[in-house]
Amino acid sequence: MISRLDLRGTLPEPAELRQALPRADFDIDDALEVVVPICRDVRERGVVALRELSERFDGVTPEHLRVPAAVLDAALDRLDPAVRAALEESIRRARLVHTAQLPAEHTTELAPGGRVTQRWLPTARVGLYVPGGLAVYPSSVVMNVVPAQVAGVGSIAVTSPPQRDNTGVFTGYPHPTILAACRLLGVDEVYAVGGAQAIAMLAYGVRGLEGDATGAVGSADVCEPVNIITGPGNVFVASAKRHLRGLVGIDAEAGPTEIAILADDSADPDHVAADLVSQAEHDPLAAAVLVTDSEALAGRVETALVRWVGATKHTERVGTALAGRQSAIVLVDDLAAGLAVVDAYAAEHLEIHTRDAADVARRVTNAGAIFVGSYSPVSLGDYSAGSNHVLPTAGTAAHTGGLSVHAFLRGVQLVEYDETALAGVAEGVVALARDEDLPAHGDAILARVGGAATMAAPGQQSQQGQQAQPIQQGQSAEPEVQR
Numbered sequence: 197m198i199s200r201l202d203l204r205g206t207l208p209e210p211a212e213l214r215q216a217l218p219r220a221d222f223d224i225d226d227a228l229e230v231v232v233p234i235c236r237d238v239r240e241r242g243v244v245a246l247r248e249l250s251e252r253f254d255g256v257t258p259e260h261l262r263v264p265a266a267v268l269d270a271a272l273d274r275l276d277p278a279v280r281a282a283l284e285e286s287i288r289r290a291r292l293v294h295t296a297q298l299p300a301e302h303t304t305e306l307a308p309g310g311r312v313t314q315r316w317l318p319t320a321r322v323g324l325y326v327p328g329g330l331a332v333y334p335s336s337v338v339m340n341v342v343p344a345q346v347a348g349v350g351s352i353a354v355t356s357p358p359q360r361d362n363t364g365v366f367t368g369y370p371h372p373t374i375l376a377a378c379r380l381l382g383v384d385e386v387y388a389v390g391g392a393q394a395i396a397m398l399a400y401g402v403r404g405l406e407g408d409a410t411g412a413v414g415s416a417d418v419c420e421p422v423n424i425i426t427g428p429g430n431v432f433v434a435s436a437k438r439h440l441r442g443l444v445g446i447d448a449e450a451g452p453t454e455i456a457i458l459a460d461d462s463a464d465p466d467h468v469a470a471d472l473v474s475q476a477e478h479d480p481l482a483a484a485v486l487v488t489d490s491e492a493l494a495g496r497v498e499t500a501l502v503r504w505v506g507a508t509k510h511t512e513r514v515g516t517a518l519a520g521r522q523s524a525i526v527l528v529d530d531l532a533a534g535l536a537v538v539d540a541y542a543a544e545h546l547e548i549h550t551r552d553a554a555d556v557a558r559r560v561t562n563a564g565a566i567f568v569g570s571y572s573p574v575s576l577g578d579y580s581a582g583s584n585h586v587l588p589t590a591g592t593a594a595h596t597g598g599l600s601v602h603a604f605l606r607g608v609q610l611v612e613y614d615e616t617a618l619a620g621v622a623e624g625v626v627a628l629a630r631d632e633d634l635p636a637h638g639d640a641i642l643a644r645v646g647g648a649a650t651m652a653a654p655g656q657q658s659q660q661g662q663q664a665q666p667i668q669q670g671q672s673a674e675p676e677v678q679r
Contacts, residue, residue, distance in 0.1 A: 197515065201217075201524045214541075217540060234392045235396040253391050254357050260388070268386065270365050271375035285580055294342055295601075302314050318605055319606060324353070328356045331478065332373055336585070343604060387419065421444075424446070434451065453545075455485070456538055460549070464570055467549065473504045476513070480513055483523055484523040486525045489530050545574040584600060
C-alpha cells in the first residue's frame with residue numbers, strides 16, 4: 197500500500213537527501229507545449245477562443261462567461277445552511293488571522309531632516325483562480341479572497357471552470373457552492389473559465405464577455421487585466437502562471453498537494469493514518485510521507501492504513517496516491533535525523549506528532565504550514581484554523597511562503613531629506629559614485645550642496661579613478677570649449 201525508505205545508519209547530505217526523498221512526477225515545463233498556444237489564442241481571439249477552449253476541455257460552453265448576478269444570488273439562496281454557517285465561520289477566522297498580518301507604516305529618522313518611511317500599498321487589481329476538478333473548493337475562494345480584501349485590493353476577479361454536471365440554472369457555470377462563497381464575500385466579478393485559458397484571460401484581459409453585476413447582458417463586456425494572479429490549479433494552470441509571470445505577478449507554481457508527518461513512538465497510528473488518507477484523497481498524485489524513528493509505529497500505521505483506505509469514499513484515488521512514488525514511510529535513527537529529513541523535504545503541510553511537539557515544531561525551518569500536535573490536523577487548516585491553505589509545494593517551501601496579505605501588498609519607500617541632511621551624507625555619496633565610475637550621480641548631489649561638478653568636455657568621457665572637481669562659486673557652469 198505504501199513503500200518504505202530506510203535511512204537509518206547513515207543520512208545523506210542535504211542535496212542528496214532532497215533527491216532521495218519521494219516526489220510526484222509533475223513537470224511544468226512539459227505542459228508549456230500545450231499552454232503557450234492556448235495563451236496566444238486567448239490573447240489574439242479573446243472570447244471566441246475562450247468559448248472554444250471551454251467546450252474542448254470542460255465539455256460545456258457557458259451561456260455567459262461572466263456569471264450574472266442572478267446566478268450568484270441563486271447559489272447563495274440554495275446553499276445548505278450548515279455549509280453557509282461553516283463558510284461564514286471560516287471567513288471570520290481567516291479575517292482575524294490575516295488582519296494581524298498587516299504591516300504598519302514606519303518612519304526611520306536617520307539624521308535631523310533625513311528620514312525614510314516604509315509604506316505598504318495594495319495592488320490595484322487581482323485575479324484569483326479556484327480549481328474545479330476532482331473536488332469542489334469553496335474553501336479556496338475564502339483563502340484567496342480574504343487576504344486580498346484585508347490587504348485593501350479594490351478590484352477582485354474570481355475564475356473557476358464551468359461544470360457540466362449541474363442541472364438547471366447552474367449548468368455551464370462554476371460549482372454553485374463556489375458561487376455562493378463568492379457572494380458571501382461580496383465578490384460579484386466571477387468568470388466561468390478554467391485552466392490555462394483562465395490565467396491568460398486574467399493576464400491579458402478580454403473584451404466581449406457577457407453578463408455583469410446586474411445580470412444584464414452586454415453592459416459590462418470587459419475583463420480588465422490584473423496585476424497579480426493567485427490560487428492553486430493543475431499542471432496547466434501552474435504552467436500558464438510560469439509562462440505569464442512578468443506580465444503579471446503570481447503567488448507560486450502549485451503542484452500536487454502533499455503532507456509530511458514527523459512522528460515518534462508516542463503518536464496515535466490512527467491519527468497518522470487518517471491524516472495521510474485525508475491528503476491522498478485530493479489527487480492520485482498527492483504525496484503522503486511519514487518520517488519516524490519508530491519502526492513499531494511504522495508497522496502500526498501500515499496496519500491502520502488498510503482500514504482507513506478501505507473505509508474511505510475515494511478508495512481507488514487514495515490507494516493510487518499512497519502506492520505512488522511520491523508517498524513513503526521514511527525510517528530514521530532519531531528525532532534530529534527526522535528534522536533533517538523534513539527540512540530537506542520542505543513539505544506543503546507538515547504535522548508534528550511527537551513528545552514536546554511545540555518545541556519540535558519551532559526547530560523546523562522548511563515547511564509551508566506546520567500543524568502542532570495530535571489535535572491540529574491538516575484538514576483543520578484546509579477549512580477553519582484561520583491559517584491559509586494556499587501553500588508552496590514540491591519543496592519550494594524552502595524559499596517561498598504560503599499565501600498571505602503580503603502577496604497583495606507592495607512596499608514603497610518615501611525618502612525625505614532636507615538640504616542640511618543631504619549635505620551631511622554628500623561626501624560619502626560622491627565618493628561611492630566616483631568609485632563606481634558614475635560621476636554624474638555625484639554631480640547631482642554637488643549641484644545641491646556644493647555647486648555643480650565639472651563636466652567632461654565634449655567628445656571626452658570621465659575615466660574611472662579620476663576625481664571630477666566641483667565648480668567653485670563664481671565660475672561658469674558652461675564647459676570650456678576646446679579649440
